[in-house]
Amino acid sequence: MPSIRSAANGDVRVIQFTDPRILEEAKIRQIGDELIALLEKTDEEKILLDFQGVDFMSSSMLGTLIRFQKKCKEFKAELKMCRIAPEILKVFKITRLDKVFDICADPEAARESFGKRRRFF
Secondary structure, three states, X not given: OOOEEEXXXXXXXXXXXXXXXXXXXXXXXXXXXXXXXXXXXXXXXXXXXXXXXXOEEOHHHHHHHHHHHHHHHHOOOEEEEEOOOHHHHHHHHHOOHHHOOOEEOOHHHHHHHOOXXXXXX
């Protein structure tokens, strides 16, 4: 079963996770592989990771997200994230990754912010 699902929404590629708990190393590797494979075959230059429904995420997933962000830069794709659960967002803030990633409250805010200067929570 795929770990992500995606769809084009206008000029934005929206990616959602299929599992509410992203904890196991094998699952995290699978997600990383699927994200890179999707990036390699999509035409969209705006990528939105929608975390709706993700309740738990291990710290190993943060490394996968950092690698994905670097890959997005290589492909000249702009990456945004949205709908991150409050408990997960705390981890982003503690690790200061909220300063590394462009995190928006919801998909609408993310779509509006593409192409604009980054704003902080």
